[in-house]
Amino acid sequence: MKSVIVxxxxxxxxxxxxxxxxxxxxxxxxxxxxxxxxxxVKAVNNExxxxxxxxxxxxxxxxxxxxxxxxxEMQEHFNDQxxxxxxxxxxxxxxxxxxxxxxxxxxDGVYKVTVKGDLTMHGVTKNLTVPGTITISGGKPSVExxxxxxxxxFNVSASSVxxxxxxxxxxxxx
Amino acid sequence: MKIPxxxxxxxxxxxxxAMAAFGQxxxxxxxQDSTNTQTGASRGEPVLNTFYSTRLVNTHTVEITxxxxxxxxxxxxxxxxxxGLYNMFGLDAASMRMGFDFGIANNLMIGIxxxxxYKELDWFIKYRLVHQREGGSVPISVALLAAWAYRTLDYDxxxxxxxxxxxxxxxxxxxxxxxSSTTSIQVSPTYTHYNRVLNFNxxxxxxxxxxxxxxxxxxxxxxxxxxxxxxxxRFPGTYDPLSLGVDINTGGHVFQLHFTNSSxxxxxxxxxxxxxxWGNGDVRWGFNISRIFxxxxxx
Numbered sequence: 399m400k401s402v403i404v405x406x407x408x409x410x411x412x413x414x415x416x417x418x419x420x421x422x423x424x425x426x427x428x429x430x431x432x433x434x435x436x437x438x439v440k441a442v443n444n445e446x447x448x449x450x451x452x453x454x455x456x457x458x459x460x461x462x463x464x465x466x467x468x469x470x471e472m473q474e475h476f477n478d479q480x481x482x483x484x485x486x487x488x489x490x491x492x493x494x495x496x497x498x499x500x501x502x503x504x505x506d507g508v509y510k511v512t513v514k515g516d517l518t519m520h521g522v523t524k525n526l527t528v529p530g531t532i533t534i535s536g537g538k539p540s541v542e543x544x545x546x547x548x549x550x551x552f553n554v555s556a557s558s559v560x561x562x563x564x565x566x567x568x569x570x571x572x
Numbered sequence: 573m574k575i576p577x578x579x580x581x582x583x584x585x586x587x588x589x590a591m592a593a594f595g596q597x598x599x600x601x602x603x604q605d606s607t608n609t610q611t612g613a614s615r616g617e618p619v620l621n622t623f624y625s626t627r628l629v630n631t632h633t634v635e636i637t638x639x640x641x642x643x644x645x646x647x648x649x650x651x652x653x654x655x656g657l658y659n660m661f662g663l664d665a666a667s668m669r670m671g672f673d674f675g676i677a678n679n680l681m682i683g684i685x686x687x688x689x690y691k692e693l694d695w696f697i698k699y700r701l702v703h704q705r706e707g708g709s710v711p712i713s714v715a716l717l718a719a720w721a722y723r724t725l726d727y728d729x730x731x732x733x734x735x736x737x738x739x740x741x742x743x744x745x746x747x748x749x750x751x752s753s754t755t756s757i758q759v760s761p762t763y764t765h766y767n768r769v770l771n772f773n774x775x776x777x778x779x780x781x782x783x784x785x786x787x788x789x790x791x792x793x794x795x796x797x798x799x800x801x802x803x804x805x806r807f808p809g810t811y812d813p814l815s816l817g818v819d820i821n822t823g824g825h826v827f828q829l830h831f832t833n834s835s836x837x838x839x840x841x842x843x844x845x846x847x848x849x850w851g852n853g854d855v856r857w858g859f860n861i862s863r864i865f866x867x868x869x870x871x
């Protein structure tokens with residue numbers, strides 16, 4: 399009997415010691431983009447699935463058709479002519495925090511990070527390095543970042559509208 | 573107490589298993605792939621671009637101008653090809669319609685226009701009752717059209733042409749389906765009423781027709797279109813309109829180039845006042861230009 403108790407306690411000890419990884423996730427992350435030269439060209443997606451782990455991995459996945467524009471005609475052109483969302487329904491990002499040692503997921507604070515990873519969109523995968531901020535508040539992280547995506551990098555022929563968009567990311571994780 | 577060696581071995585084994593089970597590092601990248609696979613199926617979004625524009629050539633498609641947008645449309649039809657080299661195969665003369673369409677709510681649009689043919693004003697309202705969805709849960713789009721036209725051409729006072737004599741009504745049920753990413757078809761049962769027929773010798777006042785529309789996309793920006801309207805009864809000397817054309821969609825502009833035997837460009841005249849016949853080479857070259865302006869309030 400005594401040995402059984404010893405066994406259970408030691409199992410618990412070994413298990414906790416090994417299970418150091420924390421994963422945070424959200425299903426309603428927000429990613430928006432806008433064209434710097436045309437204020438009408440902007441859209442927001444509030445249904446981004448994102449996860450972040452304290453091993454430095456961070457992922458984003460979004461359905462292209464969930465980007466909402468002010469003008470229905472613009473949203474239709476975006477989906478049908480430019481991003482071809484029936485053919486390429488989603489965009490994905492898989493990256494790692496380069497300076498993971500600067501971030502303490504257990505301690506509230508604001509941490510500047512650089513994330514390097516692959517963004518797949520419109521059938522093209524491109525390696526990106528994006529600076530951002532991780533804020534830990536009450537033990538839960540939130541992420542903010544901004545970067546510029548060039549249309550030609552993703553083989554999107556929207557030159558009559560814009561050659562680039564500014565992408566804003568704001569995710570609050572649970 | 574002496575612990576038997578097999579107990580020690582069991583102890584180590586079980587603890588290793590616990591470590592393996594709990595301590596496995598979860599790979600977020602694999603986790604994302606599996607989430608995407610689970611949610612990868614079509615979410616049943618409304619289909620886009622069954623047709624590139626709200627008209628295929630002359631008749632209405634199931635498409636509705638987006639809310640907050642204005643569509644400025646300029647249509648031209650030149651004179652018949654069989655008018656010969658002297659008239660540059662029709663290019664010396666042109667008939668036109670200029671129109672403004674407005675998307676005033678989701679699935680609801682209105683429009684006004686004026687044609688040079690008989691100096692007619694026209695206006696219409698179109699409502700999409702059913703919007704086809706991806707994945708087959710709703711396989712068709714259905715829209716209702718009501719259109720009026722008013723002829724402002726001066727007539728000899730002895731003809732006593734009243735205001736109501738100058739008015740025409742067309743109603744249509746538009747049933748369309750995007751069969752694949754490239755192919756769309758539509759059937760449009762149409763009813764037209766003339767209060768008085770001024771340029772044909774007939775007692776017919778009510779006409780029925782069925783429009784058959786098809787488009788085949790040949791690239792992201794181009795489609796080939798065909799539009800044929802079968803009239804179940806017709807004015808003497810008229811033919812069923814057949815139009816063949818291409819759409820070039822530049823994103824904002826749609827250029828529609830075609831050959832057609834109709835000369836009218838509003839709802840009633842495009843169908844029922846087609847005096848040209850393909851057989852005689854009485855076919856016109858024409859184009860429509862559609863330009864979308866986003867005029868709704870900004871954020």
